[in-house]
Amino acid sequence: MAILLIAEHDNATLSDQTAKALSAALQIGSDVHVLVAGKGAKAAADAAAKLKGVSKVLLAEADELAERLAEPMAALVVSIAGAYDTIIAPATSSGKNVAPRVAALLDVAQVSEIIEVVSPDTFKRPIYAGNAIQTVQSTDAKKVITVRTASFQAAPEGGSAAVETAKAAANPGLSSFVENKLSETDRPELTSAKIIISGGRALGSAEKFQEVILPVADKLGAAVGASRAAVDAGYAPNDWQVGQTGKVVAPDLYIAVGISGAIQHLAGMKDSKVIVAINKDEEAPIFQVADYGLVGDLFVILPELQKAL
Amino acid sequence: MKILVPVKRVVDANVKVRVKADGSAVELANVKMAMNPFDEIAVEEAIRLKEAGKAEEIIVVSIGPQQAQETLRTALAMGADRAILVKTDEQTEPLGVAKVLKGVVEAEQPGLVILGKQAIDDDSNQTGQMLAALLGWAQGTFASKVVIDGDKAKVTREVDGGLQTVELKMPAIVTADLRLNQPRYASLPNIMKAKKKPLDEKSPADYGADVKPRLKVLKTEEPGGRKAGVKVKSVAELVDKLKNEAGVL
Numbered sequence: 001m002a003i004l005l006i007a008e009h010d011n012a013t014l015s016d017q018t019a020k021a022l023s024a025a026l027q028i029g030s031d032v033h034v035l036v037a038g039k040g041a042k043a044a045a046d047a048a049a050k051l052k053g054v055s056k057v058l059l060a061e062a063d064e065l066a067e068r069l070a071e072p073m074a075a076l077v078v079s080i081a082g083a084y085d086t087i088i089a090p091a092t093s094s095g096k097n098v099a100p101r102v103a104a105l106l107d108v109a110q111v112s113e114i115i116e117v118v119s120p121d122t123f124k125r126p127i128y129a130g131n132a133i134q135t136v137q138s139t140d141a142k143k144v145i146t147v148r149t150a151s152f153q154a155a156p157e158g159g160s161a162a163v164e165t166a167k168a169a170a171n172p173g174l175s176s177f178v179e180n181k182l183s184e185t186d187r188p189e190l191t192s193a194k195i196i197i198s199g200g201r202a203l204g205s206a207e208k209f210q211e212v213i214l215p216v217a218d219k220l221g222a223a224v225g226a227s228r229a230a231v232d233a234g235y236a237p238n239d240w241q242v243g244q245t246g247k248v249v250a251p252d253l254y255i256a257v258g259i260s261g262a263i264q265h266l267a268g269m270k271d272s273k274v275i276v277a278i279n280k281d282e283e284a285p286i287f288q289v290a291d292y293g294l295v296g297d298l299f300v301i302l303p304e305l306q307k308a309l
Numbered sequence: 310m311k312i313l314v315p316v317k318r319v320v321d322a323n324v325k326v327r328v329k330a331d332g333s334a335v336e337l338a339n340v341k342m343a344m345n346p347f348d349e350i351a352v353e354e355a356i357r358l359k360e361a362g363k364a365e366e367i368i369v370v371s372i373g374p375q376q377a378q379e380t381l382r383t384a385l386a387m388g389a390d391r392a393i394l395v396k397t398d399e400q401t402e403p404l405g406v407a408k409v410l411k412g413v414v415e416a417e418q419p420g421l422v423i424l425g426k427q428a429i430d431d432d433s434n435q436t437g438q439m440l441a442a443l444l445g446w447a448q449g450t451f452a453s454k455v456v457i458d459g460d461k462a463k464v465t466r467e468v469d470g471g472l473q474t475v476e477l478k479m480p481a482i483v484t485a486d487l488r489l490n491q492p493r494y495a496s497l498p499n500i501m502k503a504k505k506k507p508l509d510e511k512s513p514a515d516y517g518a519d520v521k522p523r524l525k526v527l528k529t530e531e532p533g534g535r536k537a538g539v540k541v542k543s544v545a546e547l548v549d550k551l552k553n554e555a556g557v558l
Contacts (some may be wrong), residue, residue, distance in 0.1 A: 009407065070438065070448050093468040095448050096434050100403070109523035110329035112433045122527065127431050128326045132335050135528040174447035175477045178463065182471035191469070195557070220558075228487075238453070238488060239471055244432070245487055247469070253557040263325065270535055274555045277546065282540075284506050291538035291555065294547055306542040308558075 002031040002055070005191065006077065006089040008100065009036060011042035011066065016192045017090040019051055019154035021147040022076060025088050025157065026053045027117035027222040028145075031299035033084070037076055037167070039066035045163045052158035053299060062168035067177040068094050074101035075169035087121070088276045091146035092191075111136060115151035120251035129244040129266035149191065149272055150250035183239060190242070193223035195253045198242055198269070201229040201256025202280070202298060209235040212302045213257060219309045225249065225269075258298045261286030278302070310420035311366045312355040314389065315410055316348040318373050318380040328531050335421040335430075335529060344380045347425025349387075350485040353492040363457045363467050364472040366390050368417055372520075374398050378508065385503035386495035390506040394415050395453060397520060402430075405513070405520030407439035412516025417502035419480065421462065426451050426484040447477035451486040472495060 004023050018034070025032045033056040036045040045059040058080070064072040064167050081087060087102060091096035091113045103110040104227070115133070116124035123145065124136045134293040190196060197217050203209040209230065217224045226236035228243050242249055244267040254272035259265060261277070262285055269275070270289055277290035287293040294301060320326055321343040326335045344352075355367045370393040371377040381392035389439040395409050414422060423482040427434035441448035449464030450456070453472065456463040462477045467486045478481075495503070513520045541547045 044558070046542075051367075061506065068401035070441075070450070074442060093451060093466070097448070100435035101442040101448065103435070104404060104407055104442035107404075108531070109402055110433070110439075111434050111524065112435060126532070127318070127529075128335060129429065129432065130532055132328050133530050133532050134526055135530075136521065137525040137527055139525060140523050172445070173478075175449075175475050178474040178476050180468075180471065180473050189470070238467055239469065244429075253551065253555075258475050270532075272552070273555050275535070275538075276551070287540070288537045289535040292539045292547055292550055293538065294544070295540060301544055308544050308548045 001085040002033055004077070004080070004084040005032055005034045005085040006087070006095065007036045007044065007048055008090050008092050008094060009038065009041060011038040011044050011278050012043040014044045014047035016154050017212050018048060019091050019148045020149035020152045021088060021090040022051055022053060022155040023118060023152040024114065024147040028086055028088070028120045031055050032270060035060065035077065036067060037065045037073055039063060042076060049161040049163050050157045050159055052156050054122060054159050054161040057161050057163045058164055058166040060166040060168045062171070064171045065068045065168060067180070068098070069175050070097045070101050070178060071172045071174045072169065073098045074105060075172055077102045078105045079169040080166060086140065086143045086145065088145045088147060090149045093160050095146050099146050105139065106142055106144065108140035108142050108144055109138060110146065111138060113147055113148040115148050115281050129263055130270070148248055177305055183237060187217060188221070188223045190223045190225055190240070190247050190249055191285060193251050195222035196242070196249055196251045197222045197255040198225035198226050198227065199230055199257050200227040200234065200259030203231055203235055205268050206235045212299065216280055216302055216309070217307055227262070227265050256286050256290070257302065259286055260284045261289065310364045311368060311417060312358060312364045313414060313417060313419040313422045314348070314351050314355050314367060314369045315422070315424050315436070316352065316369055316371050316380050316384050317345040317428045318342050318371065318377045319345045319428055319536070319557065322346050322429055327528050332528050332530055334526070342376070344383050345425050345428045347427060347485055349492040350487070351423040351425050352387050352389060352491050353490045354485060357490065358457060364421070368393065369421065370395065370410070370413050372397060372406050372513070373399055374497040381505050381508060383495065385506045386500040387493060388469050391506055392510060393511060395511045395513060395516070397513055399421045399520060400521050400522055401520050402524060403433050403435035403439055405518065405555045406436050407443055408518035409513050409516050409520065410440050412518050420480065421481060421483065423483045423485060426486050437482050447481045447482060449475055449477050450484045452483050453488045455483055455489070462513065
């Protein structure tokens with residue numbers, strides 16, 4: 001039977017998290033349908049149709065789907081779930097919100113944040129903040145899965161699937177959207193950036209964080225991240241947090257500045273291709289995972305780095 | 310209004326866990342246990358709502374072994390009013406736990422259930438959403454702010470890229486994210502008082518809940534390690550290595 005992939009998008013554009021989850025889906029089976037649920041989301045649906053390996057795109061539109069509220073989203077997915085033996089979503093804040101609701105309505109377990117497909121019913125997933133990896137086999141007839149997208153390459157373009165209209169389910173009418181306060185930025189998204197520069201508590205203040213980290217980020221065209229300590233101290237906004245309780249990232253280059261390397265943080269970035277650590281404490285645990293370490297005062301090193309780039 | 314707060318006993322967040330030599334599971338013998346940190350935040354939020362006059366009673370519930378009693382006593386010492394231990398020595402999964410909690414909700418009729426967004430042992434992030442589904446209730450997950458106004462709850466959620474606010478019809482489910490509040494420490498007099506607060510013992514069968522696991526754990530292993538690389542002496546050397554050796558610039 002076919003696989004249903006719940007797309008991550010903002011109506012206008014399709015997130016590359018969808019393309020990464022598609023790679024995981026294609027390792028489970030070959031017939032993958034992508035569900036684009038939203039309002040005015042034709043553009044996102046067309047983008048999904050171009051991804052290589054997608055056999056069909058379902059476009060469901062309704063007012064209550066515009067912001068992908070969990071209750072109508074789950075009702076929609078359950079209404080079409082009969083035709084699928086696997087329902088899969090990227091483990092984004094939206095995927096994590098909707099997928100367990102779908103699983104419970106179908107009376108099946110969910111396998112959260114898989115990092116590897118072992119076979120169509122067996123997956124690897126991190127537990128204890130990535131300190132152990134569990135291999136689990138689902139015994140349910142239908143499987144609901146979320147994908148840690150940092151562990152999968154984005155599927156390329158090159159497809160030309162048909163876009164069909166799907167009917168939205170009746171709105172359960174339990175919740176309504178009030179507002180979004182999304183950070184406005186020209187920088188790349190943390191979860192899809194090729195280069196990330198992150199700052200820790202050693203920055204000392206929000207002003208210093210801005211003054212020291214951002215110019216280097218701009219020079220590199222990098223996304224900006226932060227450790228939990230820096231976020232808790234108010235140096236950086238919540239959605240910059242990299243770590244087990246924040247975003248899990250795997251860029252080509254991750255530069256950790258003034259970050260000691262708590263387990264919590266390492267769980268969020270240790271799959272990066274190349275890690276650079278800049279820290280004045282040469283015993284800091286971050287150096288144990290760094291490919292290149294530079295011991296010294298970040299307030300001296302960062303301006304130098306900015307000039308050298 | 311009653312508020313129900315489910316709490317889980319997990320390995321203390323400061324303990325570095327090890328995988329058992331036979332690869333069957335994580336070593337839990339003689340390891341320090343504590344309340345799941347996100348659940349502490351959930352308990353704190355319930356207490357603040359009670360202090361603000363929005364709730365009359367806070368019931369905490371834990372599904373687990375006899376020792377989960379200690380976790381419930383911690384919640385009582387923080388300020389919850391009474392506790393229910395749904396005792397089982399079996400491994401439970403989020404779906405089974407949600408089924409037990411559905412039974413507890415039907416028996417206790419709370420107007421709000423606040424849970425931690427995820428437990429730091431299995432990192433599933435499912436139970437709140439599943440409970441909302443089974444009850445047919447609205448859900449406000451990953452909450453950083455909760456405002457109760459009559460029969461509506463306004464929940465600000467931490468989402469990718471920022472914050473989203475939704476309005477939920479009550480009764481509803483809220484799951485707590487890190488920045489919802491800073492949980493209080495229980496004072497010694499409150500710890501003493503907590504020992505006298507009521508703690509009922511039940512079983513999953515009392516709620517007619519099927520808690521059989523649906524997932525088979527085939528293996529547990531240590532993650533692939535990263536090796537420490539080299540220390541460079543200067544910014545120039547770093548940039549050179551990144552350009553010419555790693556090829557990422």
